[in-house]
Amino acid sequence: MPNTETLREIVVALAGNPNAGKTTVFNALTGARAHVGNYPGVTVERGEAAFEHDGIRMRVVDLPGSYSLNAMSDDERVARDFILREKPGVVVGVVDGSNLERNLYLFVQLMELRVPLVLAFNKTDIARRRGLLPDLDRLSTLLGVPIVPMVACADKGVMELKNAVTAAANRPPRPSDVRYGEDIERELDALTSPATPVQLPGIQVPPRWIALKLIENDEAIRSLAAAAAGGAKVLAAADAARARLRRHTGQEPELAVADRRYGFISGACQECMPGTAETRHLASDRVDDILTSDAVGLPIFFVVMYLLFKLTFSFAEPAAELIGSAFDTLSAAVAGTPALPAWLRSLLAEGVLSGVGGVLRFAPNMALLFFFIAFLEETGYMARGAFLMDRFMHRIGLHGRSFVPMVIGFGCTVPAVMATRSLRNRTTRMTTIMVLPLISCGARFPIYSLLIAALFPAGARAAILMTLYLIGIALAAAASLVLRKTVFAGDTEPFVMELPPYRAPPLRALFSHTLERLKLFARKAATVILGASVILWGLTTFPRPAPPRVEGLSPAEARRVAVEGSAAATIGRWMAPAMRHIGFDWQASTALVGAFAAKEIFVAQLGIINAVDTGEESLAMKLRSRYTPLQGFCMMIFSLISLPCVATFAVTRTETGTWRWAIAQAVGLTLLAYAVTFVVYQTGLFLGFGAGGRPFAA
Amino acid sequence: MNLTSLRDLRAGASGVVREVHGGHAMTHRLAEMGILRGVTVRKLRGNGPAILDCRGHRLIVGRGMIGDIMVEPLNSH
Numbered sequence: 144m145p146n147t148e149t150l151r152e153i154v155v156a157l158a159g160n161p162n163a164g165k166t167t168v169f170n171a172l173t174g175a176r177a178h179v180g181n182y183p184g185v186t187v188e189r190g191e192a193a194f195e196h197d198g199i200r201m202r203v204v205d206l207p208g209s210y211s212l213n214a215m216s217d218d219e220r221v222a223r224d225f226i227l228r229e230k231p232g233v234v235v236g237v238v239d240g241s242n243l244e245r246n247l248y249l250f251v252q253l254m255e256l257r258v259p260l261v262l263a264f265n266k267t268d269i270a271r272r273r274g275l276l277p278d279l280d281r282l283s284t285l286l287g288v289p290i291v292p293m294v295a296c297a298d299k300g301v302m303e304l305k306n307a308v309t310a311a312a313n314r315p316p317r318p319s320d321v322r323y324g325e326d327i328e329r330e331l332d333a334l335t336s337p338a339t340p341v342q343l344p345g346i347q348v349p350p351r352w353i354a355l356k357l358i359e360n361d362e363a364i365r366s367l368a369a370a371a372a373g374g375a376k377v378l379a380a381a382d383a384a385r386a387r388l389r390r391h392t393g394q395e396p397e398l399a400v401a402d403r404r405y406g407f408i409s410g411a412c413q414e415c416m417p418g419t420a421e422t423r424h425l426a427s428d429r430v431d432d433i434l435t436s437d438a439v440g441l442p443i444f445f446v447v448m449y450l451l452f453k454l455t456f457s458f459a460e461p462a463a464e465l466i467g468s469a470f471d472t473l474s475a476a477v478a479g480t481p482a483l484p485a486w487l488r489s490l491l492a493e494g495v496l497s498g499v500g501g502v503l504r505f506a507p508n509m510a511l512l513f514f515f516i517a518f519l520e521e522t523g524y525m526a527r528g529a530f531l532m533d534r535f536m537h538r539i540g541l542h543g544r545s546f547v548p549m550v551i552g553f554g555c556t557v558p559a560v561m562a563t564r565s566l567r568n569r570t571t572r573m574t575t576i577m578v579l580p581l582i583s584c585g586a587r588f589p590i591y592s593l594l595i596a597a598l599f600p601a602g603a604r605a606a607i608l609m610t611l612y613l614i615g616i617a618l619a620a621a622a623s624l625v626l627r628k629t630v631f632a633g634d635t636e637p638f639v640m641e642l643p644p645y646r647a648p649p650l651r652a653l654f655s656h657t658l659e660r661l662k663l664f665a666r667k668a669a670t671v672i673l674g675a676s677v678i679l680w681g682l683t684t685f686p687r688p689a690p691p692r693v694e695g696l697s698p699a700e701a702r703r704v705a706v707e708g709s710a711a712a713t714i715g716r717w718m719a720p721a722m723r724h725i726g727f728d729w730q731a732s733t734a735l736v737g738a739f740a741a742k743e744i745f746v747a748q749l750g751i752i753n754a755v756d757t758g759e760e761s762l763a764m765k766l767r768s769r770y771t772p773l774q775g776f777c778m779m780i781f782s783l784i785s786l787p788c789v790a791t792f793a794v795t796r797t798e799t800g801t802w803r804w805a806i807a808q809a810v811g812l813t814l815l816a817y818a819v820t821f822v823v824y825q826t827g828l829f830l831g832f833g834a835g836g837r838p839f840a841a
Numbered sequence: 842m843n844l845t846s847l848r849d850l851r852a853g854a855s856g857v858v859r860e861v862h863g864g865h866a867m868t869h870r871l872a873e874m875g876i877l878r879g880v881t882v883r884k885l886r887g888n889g890p891a892i893l894d895c896r897g898h899r900l901i902v903g904r905g906m907i908g909d910i911m912v913e914p915l916n917s918h
Contacts, residue, residue, distance in 0.1 A: 210874065215870065245874075398877065529901065537903070638903025639906070641898060642901050
């Protein structure tokens, strides 16, 4: 139902192409309260936020970026279904003004839906600089839609957009009809005539739109129409119309429709643009001559990826140490407060603070990683990466587009799994989801960071880190190849994507993206990890040893005895016979139990077990005395491959639609992890890398 | 008319799209991205995936598809 004056809330949907700056407009509209529940650059989930303007409460929904509304991918389907079914009060079509024709292709389809519509003409500054700024008043008249010029990344035009949205909500504009040429128009008229009343159950859309979708052979609309009364008759008429159009135009009707739609757009643009400028890509092309060239493109790409991790590792270290020592101080203060009962001191210091602190310590690393990935996305370099990688992705049965979720996977597997929605082909998508946990996510980073710093000399650290990431990538490639040959055999999907020109990254957006991701991370630390830390503290504390057993022992010894009798140790010992062959002692096995809740808990758990065991010594020192570098390496490999975290497990279940794949993934990865780590450890021992460690103590 | 596939077109050359082979989903997707009969495209680089100039925009088109896009080469000078 459209909103009336009495309703004080309207839903405003933002639609636009992937590179149009939709999320920037969303942030500019809703301010710092904006919550986009996913990863920089790729909008998969719908972000939502509200604000008030002119006495109206506006609930803004950020739809997935798409080039069209033909529901060929999940992104397009989500965007279209939202507009069709939830009937937003106003739709704002965000258009990249420096790339007008392609962006209007989506916008024109919004016009056809006859929803109250506003065109947000974004990136006005770039369009003007390139001589591509059209006469907006003229364009507005031609399209029959109000146009608001904006530079969203500089907050320009925000107030005007709010005013235009209010006006459109009160008095919906009447968009012009897109004319499709005599032959198609004739069929549209026939299909909307009373003889064949086209109606879809539960959806109110213009009959002309339904007729157009039937001519375009839109499967979703066809099946809806088939279910409606008189549907068979309508479909028969549509098929006849398609056959006639195929004869007339000499091509598939949906291609003719796309052709005429572009024709309409070109016509409108030519009327509003004085001469065409062809300079916009020159500088960008010249950069691409180097960055995408056969000779140096890939080496540069790998250097960029290496720098990404090198910088993440070294720049964040001082801040990370500061946070770590702050938590240590706090923990020591709590442990030394006699006013608190002993069990509470132990819970706070050894459960809560050492658990959460051990993970929050890596917030600076995470922040830099998120920032750099967003930076690469926003400058346009990530699209070049997809181009460079397609030949390899193709070879392992994946798609250049699979590369984007893979890169996001370096931040967090959960949004990466969600980002696979942009893969149109189900087999490609399923394969990508299955192998994504092999890409080292940000939560693996604390594990690597701790063990590498503790067990390897400074000169070798970056190389070891890189090796771990490469092992994950190589395994993902191999697993994907195997899956595509067996379980998910089938065609690869067509690969077409836009290559946006390079641009200066909008810094403010980068910072806010980074901040959002950090907030998510902190929330995870505060909830899941806190909960798991407390449970694990319980497992390492209970059952308590009988008093005579600890009498006369030093505090450290008493704690050691306590842990050795605890439930966690029982589990660790139970696993030990199998785990010793891959370099784990029972302490490390115990830490592994907790890593299912979230990968980074492995670190928290090592912290707890060792704090219990040693008291003053720092964890790194303790690890150095306990494990050989080979064992440390094996722990990292096993953490990388085995059992994904609970959140990944849950999102895989949601995205694949069945528990079957989530379980298959978890079991398969754990078996693979054991096999790989077994080979690495045994080979390492055989080659003599096992020397210098303590023998396994019972 | 002398047709050649985009794969065989040399980098830097332009051509007018005359035929697009392949399944419905693929041709429709290409059409929506602007690769339609009669459109002039310029191949900028690449034979794995290729980078094309189409209507003043840059498109990446996968290796599986460039062999299916037939163009009439334009004489460059």
